[in-house]
Amino acid sequence: MSKAAEAFGEKVATHHYIAQRHLGFDRQPLLGPKNGNDQFDQVSKHDDGRVVVVEAKSSPGTELGRRTLSNGRQVSQGSREYFLDIMKAMSKRGEDEAVRALRDALRDGKLEYVVVKGEKNAGRYTGYQYRRFDITKRTLP
Template sequence: MTKAARDFGEQVAEHHFIVDNYPGFERQPLRGPANGNDQFDQVWEHEDGRVVVVEAKSSIGTELGHRTLPDGHKVSQGSLEYFMDIIAKMEARGEFKTARTLRTALQNGNLDYVVVKGERNTGRYTGYRYRRFDISRGPCREHHQYRPP
């Protein structure tokens, strides 16, 4: 994925999806590698303990990522196994506060885990789609959101 495409997906998530669906949430700093591996794209927290984790994609055609766990199993973004493996990577690099916040939100039912994708367009912003994951039972239905330019 090019840097421009990655940046577009991140901007759609931050400036449209979060604004539309999670007002009052603050973006949390992440210290993962610059290449984006072993981390979530965005983590947002509300003062009341609710947390949203965003996987940002540049377009609706961009597939979910996957990773290979230490035991050799491949798991997809949106699965509990993927989520917990990323938390383990965060803890290994010293992101204890954010990892603890994510574990607590998951345990308390205060966590939303979503993928946000920019809508297909021809050089003009046409909105986004998102899907909320239930990491105990798999992905939920996809939602469409149009946000005029």
């Protein structure tokens, strides 16, 4: 069931959120592990330098993920520290082009970081919710 729910969240993000709000953006290939750790769910880039990063969830009740930083602190998806830590993991994997695009977009104010959640349904698609994250400032002291 969890694989189906995860696939649903990914499809909602791709075929509805990105397709409706980000025409002309190209989804970037990611080299992260198949279990989804140490990576964003989706990264899409536009020729003009805009980048959208999506954390895809299957339903409004699905919680944001967490990760532990090297200093032992826990951070949530949507925080600046989480975002930068994922970029470090991407850099270690050699995803240099994607990391450069993310850094440039963050620096230039052309980054959109969102969570997209499919609506609860009874066997048919009923829409989605999304929320933008503001990672312009640190969230940890």
